[in-house]
Amino acid sequence: MSDPMSDPMSDPIYVPALPARPNGLVAYGALTPDVRAVVTPLWTVPPRAGGARTRRKGALHRPDPDPLALVGHLRTVLHRMVGVQCGRPAWVDVRHAEGEPRHLLAEFRSLLVRTPLRPVTGVERDARQQEASAEVARASGNGLGLRVSPQDLPHERLRDAVGSLLERIAFARCPVDLLLDLGAVDEDHRDPSRTALRALDALGSLHPWRTVVLLAGAFPETHPRGYGAPLTETYRTDRFLPDLLRRAVGRQGAHPVHGDYGAHDPASADRVSDTGPDPFRGALRYTTARTFLVGEVPAGPDHHVTVRRLAREIVASPDFRGAGYSAGDRWLSTCADGRGPLGTGHPDAWICAGHAQHLTHVARELRRHS
Template sequence: MSEPRSEPLYVPALPARWSALAAYDKLTPDVRAVVAPLWTVPPRVDPRAALDRIARVQRGRPAWVDTRHVEREPGFPCHGAVRPPLRPVTGIERAIGEQAARAEAARAVGTGLGIRVRQNSHDRVRPSGGERTAEALCRLLERIAFARCPLDLLIDLGAVDEDQGADHTALRVLNVLAPLHPWRTVVLLAGAFPRTCPETYGPPLAETCRADRLLPELLRHTGGGPGPRPVHGDYGAHDAASADRVSDTGEDPFRGALRYTAEQAFLIGEVPAESGHHLRVRALAREIVASPCFRGAEYSEGDRWLRACADGRGLPGTGHPDVWICAGHSQHLTHVARELRRHS
């Protein structure tokens, strides 16, 4: 079994829902050894139950936990919300009292504090946006200095595509924010999975470009300065706003889909919410499995599920959207982690 690394190679930002928790829990030891998630507890979720589930799947490995959506919920535990080796998270846009509370929690548990800097689209394209972000980050650093704990910089670029110049944006943000503090870890999060179906949707599978694939190569050639080399992060096999929504099923316009992470693109097959949808699911699974992008049933739990679904094994109804998202996360996390490890 692989021993856990002191610092991760890959930081996926994942919602603390069953689909992502189960996918992470079933990762093979070689993958878990290099992955440290940034878990976000979604809105309207029981915070105690979510924190317990995160601690259970982490099995004593470090990870960051962002509780911004539930910190004002009646069941949120003011003290001891995040237990070692988990790391609490705050951000520059949050209320001063909440920033102080997360810093106090970090000081109490002794695991350090993550500072998540979320870049909106306006800040990414305007030079003044970076300056305002840096000023806000400096004020936060002064405000939480009392905690005297290790700090991790989690730069969250949100959704990116090739037209936005994700690589240039990443370099610009890193150059502005990384020198502001002797960070323990610097993570750059960016994602390319679409929020809605691609316009060029073709039956039965569509392809959408993976802009996130550009960032690991960029990060390999950064560093050399006094700080740590930046770590690659994304949002798994989902869009960047997944953890900020109440649900990824139900009334979501992109209610259910099979998804597969290829080298250059995401393969996406939408499943309509109608009777007989299991026939569509199996047809999509067969096309993914027949694609030259498919890595084989032994590659990950998600690949194994796709093979079984394509072959007609498993539940007659082929599951539901959470099952499909879980399979997508499983193969995506495995593929990205192994690629990063191969090039490290």
Template sequence: MNDPLSEPLYVPALPARPSALAAYAGLAPDVRAVVAPLWTVPPRVGRERTPACPPPRPLDPDPAALGHHARHALALVARVQRDRPAWVDTCHVEREPGFPGPGAGRPPLRPVTGIERDPAQQTACAEAARAGGTGLGIRIRRSAVDGAGADTRTSAGERTAEALRRLLERIAFARCPVDLLLDLGAVDEDRGADRTALHALDVLGPLHPWRTVVLLAGAFPRTRPERCGTRLAETYRADRLLPGPLRPAGGARGPRPLHGDYGAHDPASADRVSDTGDDPFRGALRYTADHAFLIGEVPAESGHHLTVRALAREIVASPAFRGARYSEGDRWLQACADGRGLPGTGHPDLWILAGHSQHLTHVARELRRHS
């Protein structure tokens, strides 16, 4: 199969929810041309999941509804991707009765597996990848390669390398391209993620002739930044830590790693049923500046639309604002600040849609400018 996007520059890991799907669908053609998302189907019910430690028993009480949830999410992803490839991770639903199987995602969607997955799931992903001609992704979480110290990190990396070798042997029958998706999760300013990433590339890179290597790290904070309230606050953009130091990486480790983050949300967004619960904070306007996130919390109370418009005006007046023509998210912020649009100024899903839109646009264009 001819891959219509063989060289993406940016891989955002996004939940397969309407807000993120609409943000991606609304990207300008020049941005979509360099973006290949990693979509995760979120759980249908329950509390936040921990992908690296799946529950010992099924959690969804309604297999029929779970099947509909999974098929619907996969259909929406296929619709917005059209002829462009993307990875699809079903880690939160694949062990539940009613899951339609990795083959439910149509090409050019690439199924995702991992070393912690059931061997039957690994084999099913390989079979789906072989049938679809798209290849598959192997997602490795930070906990599999990191540790409290160098010795711990080395032993964890060795165990992960051995588990990855076994997985590669199990799926070798498919004879399909394989992508390495290194997911570091939340990172901070101490730059420990640099060492973890380089160690993972050193240990795992030589194990296979990877088609693509992706490094996911970042990004938007999970908890309220200090001074966050009805005025804008700033928080450091930790997602900017890795692209520079790792740009020369490759060579003996394989392909140069592509940059990835989690859009305009925290790394655990796809592990929750919804983005609008009490944890993290219910709703916020957010803007991705060059070196910081601008964040303003919107309280769940009557008259919140006044707060939304006030925050939008602060963003638009900021030197970081790039103008209404930059992205659909920027256009919405300008209209909101000017008093146009719906009287209620929308709801949390619309605010995160705008945040994803301008974030994806800015990161993709910056990466292309420096590539």
């Protein structure tokens, strides 16, 4: 029997929903082969310009001020995704560009057909987008991702909405993946658990899904206030998912896969940039077995002093796994002992390190308990 941690064609046991920015793409590319074999990302292309976006139905769409630049942005991101996937499948969600004139996405969709990437649609999206995504899925043979937020609709209406979408795209005759996106969850995870199980009951038997993914979590959007200086520890809200997944096996035929948002908050892909003073994003992050260690890095000429101090505190923690564990752990160790760049890099480097160690830890823990 082949080992799923070494078989490059094995099914995923972990689906991180990541913004398709260089820091996330580099972090995924830095994963060791045993981890990459069981990790299938859900990439979301962030908006190119403007303020934070939302995927709520009826939310105002702010058009990109430079449509030609948007086309170039989509082309560049797709090229990077294809390069880092190295022939492996992944889902790609371009929801932040879907309100643009349809002809602007034509080139992107034509390019997508020739990649291992799977387009994503949802019940809140325009029927033309749903049909166009299904057409790409049919032409590529890679299948289609259906991203659903179960908390947005009563479960009876959700089942009806998903059923109607499936009828609309039935012409594609392609595999469909159900991506249940719970968004941010807090420490009182009883309500998200009930929401997830009810959604699985409502939708699990509706279609012979190729893959069912349950996304929830994770890192806080604003800096947590807690014990420790300068490092803060906060509860890992994604930890309830593995137990929930075990309880869900066999419910209406669903066998869900674990998913979260990497080393970021769930809304990170709705923002143009990972950097800036508001919301909180300038930080070092580390995932332990039960908590997140988060250290804020205030802007200023001496920020490198804070970064090295935070890195030393993480490396000195009993939860640090050693420089050889992942590319992220190696970066933290190098930064802590002073061998890193003089200025200790940019927030993109900190987020990249956070993603690399988080993805590695979660994938290996899920493999160990599967």
